[in-house]
Amino acid sequence: MSEEVFQKTVIGTRGSDLALVQAAATERALSLAFPDLRITRQVIRTTGDRRTDVALAQVAKVEGTDKGIFTKELEEALRAGEIDIAVHSLKDVPTVVSDEFEIAGVLSRAPIRDVLVSRQPGGLDILPAGAVVGTSAVRRARQLQWLRPDLKVIDLRGNVPTRLRKVAEGAYDAILLAEAGLVRLGHRMSRPSVVFGTEVHFAPLAEDVFYPAAGQGAIGFEIRKGDKAAAALVAGIVDVVTFTRVRAEREFLRLLEGGCSTPVGVFTSLEYDVLTMDARVFPDEGGTPRVAKASGGDPLKVARELYDSLA
Numbered sequence: 001m002s003e004e005v006f007q008k009t010v011i012g013t014r015g016s017d018l019a020l021v022q023a024a025a026t027e028r029a030l031s032l033a034f035p036d037l038r039i040t041r042q043v044i045r046t047t048g049d050r051r052t053d054v055a056l057a058q059v060a061k062v063e064g065t066d067k068g069i070f071t072k073e074l075e076e077a078l079r080a081g082e083i084d085i086a087v088h089s090l091k092d093v094p095t096v097v098s099d100e101f102e103i104a105g106v107l108s109r110a111p112i113r114d115v116l117v118s119r120q121p122g123g124l125d126i127l128p129a130g131a132v133v134g135t136s137a138v139r140r141a142r143q144l145q146w147l148r149p150d151l152k153v154i155d156l157r158g159n160v161p162t163r164l165r166k167v168a169e170g171a172y173d174a175i176l177l178a179e180a181g182l183v184r185l186g187h188r189m190s191r192p193s194v195v196f197g198t199e200v201h202f203a204p205l206a207e208d209v210f211y212p213a214a215g216q217g218a219i220g221f222e223i224r225k226g227d228k229a230a231a232a233l234v235a236g237i238v239d240v241v242t243f244t245r246v247r248a249e250r251e252f253l254r255l256l257e258g259g260c261s262t263p264v265g266v267f268t269s270l271e272y273d274v275l276t277m278d279a280r281v282f283p284d285e286g287g288t289p290r291v292a293k294a295s296g297g298d299p300l301k302v303a304r305e306l307y308d309s310l311a
């Protein structure tokens, strides 16, 4: 590979606080791996950023696209050659990526758990019957209603700081957020944060109690298929363990033909080359999930086995 190829690259990212932190982490990793690389950043507004007026699960419908409300505009910029690497929260990337593009790699993963954020300390167990919990993810809503049918789950939109403000202001007794996003924005699970003058408390939910989304906590890189320069850059910063795990999680979701709005919880662990996967698939109308567990050496085969063994 010639020096030429690595001269400069353009990173594409959404403009939310979390997206900018993730873009900065990507740029840091690239500069460490390729000290002479010149990196520039292009911030792109997506459909999902624009339509905070409707429920997340409705945005695609309202906008007349089938999926990818946080990724479509980044792909258009990739296609046009305006950016070379699109940085995504992998959780938001549809499981089937168009033939023109590929997910070439991921950074090492942040924590994968969901967190109950509330004004009162004590977590899920101390939430009284009838408490109002906000979330926009159907996976979180169905799972919470199954674990705690006595709670009232209502929709909540906006980026992470906006959602924290809404719980601080008292519009909700609690909300559910990904630990990854919270810690990347500087919150610590071990102590409350002060949000607009009000303390909010964090209670992480163990992944085998409250199953995370496929790809949760992972930052993924999408490039033009066949762009060797971009592929080489991503190969220089990829975390192979994370990439193996998230490929299996996304393959399972693909087999279910689910997207970001499907009520599926799944988590993986990789130990001594053995991948273990646990899943819960909730019925659309709510209630008891189908469950499955599988393990083995080949990630895509384990995902298939998991799918085939759904009880």
Ligand SMILES: NCc1[nH]cc(CCC(=O)O)c1CC(=O)O
Pocket: 089, 090, 091, 092, 160, 176, 177, 178, 179, 180, 181, 215, 216, 217, 218, 219
């Ligand atoms: N769709 C929103 C979104 N996409 C990625 C994250 C957090 C980071 C991650 O899970 O990787 C969030 C916010 C949340 O779920 O709390």
